[in-house]
Amino acid sequence: MLEVEDLTVYYYTSKGVVRAVEGVSFSISKREWITFVGESGSGKSTVAQAVIRLVPYPGKIQGGKILFNGKNILELNKKEMRKLRGREISMVFQDPMTSLDPLRKIGDQVVEAMTEHGVDEEEAKKRAIKLLKRVNIPEDRIDYYPHQLSGGQRQRVAIAIAAALEPSLIIADEPTTALDVIVQESIMELLQELKNSGTSIMFVTHDISLAFERSDRIAVMYAGKVCELGRSEELVSNPIHPYLKALLDSVPDVHSDKKVKAIPGNPPDLRNPPSGCRFHPRCPFASEICKKEEPELVELEKGHFVACHEVV
């Protein structure tokens, strides 16, 4: 349904060009949940924003193709793009306060998401009540303003808006990072229900455990590139890329007594990324070739892709 080929996004800052995302390719099928995992600055959010063409200034989509049902959305004009957003692809942001209008009632905002795309007012109102009910917002709250709701409820309203026109893809960029675990669970369940009813989910998080629990596939990003991609159980039980291995070793787990180990060093400055493999300065297995040549993302086993010279 969605195919991304060789996506490259740069940020033109006053301090230099940040090569935030370079040569990222992946696809999402119908009714699939794919999660992008990475640390701050790995480019995971930028990929998500690029798919719906909302990369903020001074970012620019430098190259690549984003084929949505066979059509390259990077070639659409503004009007066509506006038609696509919300109807075909919609987005849920980390902080619902930035996407909800603080001065308007939540019911009206859900209605507007539909009337904007040509649904008539009466019909939209009926559907808004149903939608809010579906995300567990009681009917008597329809006239509330965003500030009268808790963080979790606001995020549910944002999801109701994103789901209003039954898009084929919902992109959720760290939608639970600001929330407590019990509320996080309820948001994840809501996304799962949307997936079960036929929507594809592109989820972005820094938490690999959270990624593992719900996704069909996981893409691990490091310094602007996908370093490993595959089925979520496969990636967690049989990680191959040294970065993913180190990442899994560095996070504690609530149900395990394993010792954790920090990854030595820091992520690189993407204004001037390392030559060759971007992980080589921190990689315990790096050899000469890693410093010179950039590894390609190769399919090692069926559906399990890795970009590493040492294992290919």
Add this chain to the structure above:
Amino acid sequence: MELVQVRNLKTYFPVRIGIIDALKRKKLFVRAVDGVSFSIKRGEVFGLIGESGCGKTTLSRSVLRLIEPTEGEVIFNGINILKLNDEEMRKIRKSMQIIFQDPYSSLNPKMKIGEIIAHPLIIHGMDKKEAKEQVLQMLGKVGLTPEKEFYERYPHQLSGGQRQRVAIARAMVLNPEFVVADEAVSMIDVSMRASIIELLEEFRRMYNLSMLFVTHDIAIARLITNRTAVMYLGKIVELSETKTLIDNPLHPYSRALINAAPTISRKKDFKVKIKGEVPNAINPPEGCRLSNRCPFASEICKKEEPELVEVEKGHFVACHMT
């Protein structure tokens, strides 16, 4: 050997009210911490977990008297510190320090790293030369080497993990017996957290340090704490050895909380659930504070507040149903 004993501690915040209520002499309070008791042994890391608004941060501040508690006792080394005057309190503060969550706002951007860490020493009367000597040593201990270079740097030149090391150095330089760490690793990138935890653990071992470790992340609590208390709406609902608490939580709230924590080490039971969200601490539910959300609540839960009872050795639960 208990270093810190907290007895029936209450911290209430007055709520601003309208003139009518004021005339009726009605007073409203947020009961952020409402009758909490526990103790921390020497060399022990005591965890405090719970969701936002449960009172864990207020409690940790109250224990250090950074927020003035309303009622109760905090006994440190045999002395009830809530009875001390300012001068006596300042002296005892040397032995009780805090590490804050946000290493971006807790360090003065205009001071050099060296000055930040030396500041507490100078306040407590050390001369500058000796302080510098100690600071350089401390920089080495927290892994900010070469020490002399880091001494001269400013906070903005450091990464989040390095800043948190500075905050730890500042807390440790006075050689305290007790440290509160309030979400000390929450704002640091996941791959760096382990090294900060390791550093805290090292200090604990070397100096037989006691710690109150406040976190919302149960996986981190498992990693560093010996015992843990779960808080809900200003009260402790369960307290036990951390491993026991996670493997065998008894209170419905602890069960929901632990079950909701994402994990890669087992298939999750998506069924244990608590409905809705945390109610307002101005007007908490009658009886057990979880009664309006608890799937197991019966009549008694709505009327009587459950006491924290020892159900197995060292495992305390406040629930009528267990």
